Amino acid sequence: MIANQFNEQSIVGEIVKTFPQAGDYFKLLKIDFCCGGNRPIIEAITDRNLDTSEVLLRLEELYQQAKSRNELGVDWDQSSCEQIIELIIEKHHQFLKQELPQLSPYVTKVLHVHGESHPHLSEVHDLFQQLKAEMSEHMLKEESDVFPTIIQAEKDLSSVKNEVLAEALKSLEDEHDSAGSIIRRIRDITNDFMPPEEACGTYQLVYKRLENIESDLFLHVHLENNVLFPKISQQSIDSRN
Secondary structure (H helix, E strand, O other), rough: OOOOOOOOEEEEHHHHHHHHHHHHHHHHHOOOOOOOOOOHHHHHHHHHHOHHHHHHHHHHHHHHHHHHHHOOOOOOEEEEEEEHHHHHHHHHHHHHHHHHHHHHHHHHHHHHHHOOOOOOHHHHHHHHHHHHHHHHHHHHHHHHHHHHHHHHHHOOHHHHHHHHHHHHHHHHHHHHHHHHHHHHHHHHHHOOOOOOOOOOHHHHHHHHHHHHHHHHHHHHHHHHHHHHHHHHHHHHHHHHH
């Protein structure tokens, strides 16, 4: 009998690293696989009051289906930190750099038109502006400072102090936590991005695009917290041994 790919002690972030499609399933279950990805799946299941056997069985089914179709995705263990960084910038940073400023006037318009009858839109607006400002500063710091440091460390670990690298990664993780908290709050107060029945087209569009930002942000943070940062940290540990 072939052993299952995952069990109760499988780490959430490692599951998505091995099997990216698991992220869609975890999102459906409201299991955090980016900022909260460094814990056993049983803890996440318990926190969500889900059935352990049911979740693991479905996860295994999805994995085997993807495997049979050769859709398991990139083997990140074979990728360099520089290659991972290039993907993060080209895919996730570029998406946010375009989407956040483009969506901003629509978020403001919906507040002005519907805010009186839907007071929660004021908080949505404020949270979105906070997310936009924080992520803009965050991406700038990554591209101008931390990512070049990681690339340099990968090429020559002796050129970067371990404590400097560790402090930089911890700072980014803290900022990821903040962004994650913001988008989770937006999801909560928008009833899982579900607009009211009478919502106009712009109202519906804003909710849909906010949900798209959440989806991209989860993958973005997962790729950094659970793939890139552990990879360069492990290289740093190995260099000392």
